[in-house]
Amino acid sequence: MQDTSRQLFAQRLRHVREDVRKLTQTQLGQLSGLPATSISHFEKEDGVRKPSFDNLRALARALEVTTDYLLGRTEDLHGHTALDEKLYRDVKSLSEADRLIAENLIRQLAERNRPKE
Secondary structure, X not given: OOHHHHHHHHHHHHHHHHHHXXXXXXXXXXXXXXXXXXXXXXXXXXXXXXXXXXXXXXXXXXXXXXXXXXXXXXXXXXXXXXXXXXXXXXHHOOOHHHHHHHHHHHHHHHHHHOOOO
């Protein structure tokens, strides 16, 4: 991570933790499986410690945001795309019965693609 991207990561991590999810460093540590001291280091804008890929994913998962948001690649916390909006518009035009079918299919696909822990 470059200095500016490290600063942005630190700012976004702190913002989501404090302002969006209302968590302490200790609480985020418990949710992510990381020590609170590591989170403290990651939130230091002038710090030199950066998360590994696995730790980045753990933080994003615990905060319910995308890694792209934490890294400054997008402004969208949840990673919504133009495709998401198109799907939303399409779903609105379905009958209630078809919506239930689509919802069940999406749930099954999501379950199939969920990482095994």
